Amino acid sequence: MKTTLIVIQNEADHADAKGLVEKLMGSSDPQERARMMAQARLVEAYERVQWPRTTPALPVLLSYLMDQHNLSRADLVPLLGTASRVSEVLTGKRDLSMTMVRRLRERFNVSADLLIPRGRARSRVAA
Secondary structure, three states, X not given: OOOOOOXXXXXXXXXXXXXXXXXHHOXXXXXXXXXXXXXXXXXXXXHHHHOOOXXXXXXXXXXXXXXXXXXXXXXXXXXXXXXXXXXHHHOOOOOOOHHHHHHHHHHHOOOHHXXXXXXXXXXXXXX
């Protein structure tokens, strides 16, 4: 049996490939399910290259979390220490201490990896 997959090189191919995955999704035929999985992997690979995920800057992340939890700057004081520290962190002038990272991680249930800048994590390991 010949199986055809769509090699994705542009947006039109991407749309066609996603359509094929949707079409095959409801099938109970094992060969069509395998074809769907293979095409879905091609779609995923294309999307990772086309739209790579990036970690948001700390001020952007904290602003988002504050918005989602209906918090003000004052609500961050118990987590970050003082109003001036909150301001410094939210403007990007100050990195978080490990105590701040722990408190924010526990409060918002987010990975510490999002709160520690990549360069800082590497430099601490190397030091």
